[in-house]
Amino acid sequence: MIKLIKFILLILFLILSFQKLLVANNNSLLVDKISKNVRCLICQGQSVYDSQSDFALSMKMLIKNKLEEGKSEKQIYDYLKNQYGEWIVYEPGFNKKNLVLWIFPLILFIFGGLLIYRKVFIN
């Protein structure tokens, strides 16, 4: 009986420890993903993931801590944007300053489509 309990305990322990490992691994993948989308502000053309500067190393630790606190990916981006401004993330948000940039390809696409339509079906 005692042997059985010991065995069950051992199995439980193993499951728990593997689960912890799995969660940790997931978090580190997420840290990598987030840090690839965050600009290293003191480096030239590098993401936080690529850089080994003091700023980037601390930023990676901060992202890891925030994830361990249970913050979501979006919450972390919002937090960083609030601290450092929009520039820190690689994907710019939709605002009136970059409206043309977002809309222009769409206009070109529609215009081109119309041209092709006219060439093929009307002429």
Add this chain to the structure above:
Amino acid sequence: MKKNIFYLIILLFFTFIFTVFYIGLDKPNFYKPKEVKNKILEEFTSTDLFSNKEYNSYDIIENNKFTLINIWSSWCVPCRSEHLVLMDLSEKTNLNIVGLNYKDKKNNAIKFLNELGNPFSIILTDPDGIISISLGAYGVPETFLLNNKLKVIKKYIGPLTNENILEIIKIIK
């Protein structure tokens, strides 16, 4: 007629592109940090460099109307010249100057202070640089002037100069 309209559209299109790039060329393309004026500093806890006592961000403000948080390190070269300016400020005013020792070794930090003097009322430690990042700092040296509600009144990136000191004295008077 149709052809003319076509050429006109093409001409307008290229004029538009040319104007956009022409204006774009004139704009400076280096990044300027966002102004953090009037932002409330995030709460943090850290330990004292000498006593290892834990401090909260509200503890360091205490009853002072203004507090200056200076991020420094013994390995940072510009911090050396800045330190003289900070010493000058601490002698001229009774401003509460708090040091945040960034990614430094305790022995080196103490040696640095013994050599150049200690203008700080408290020195907190930031061994991983996480506190500095959560304050919105870029590196060392960097300085935040706060009011008693932890609101950032002024932020200085890079070493403080004598002009900055005059400005600080003007603000706190």
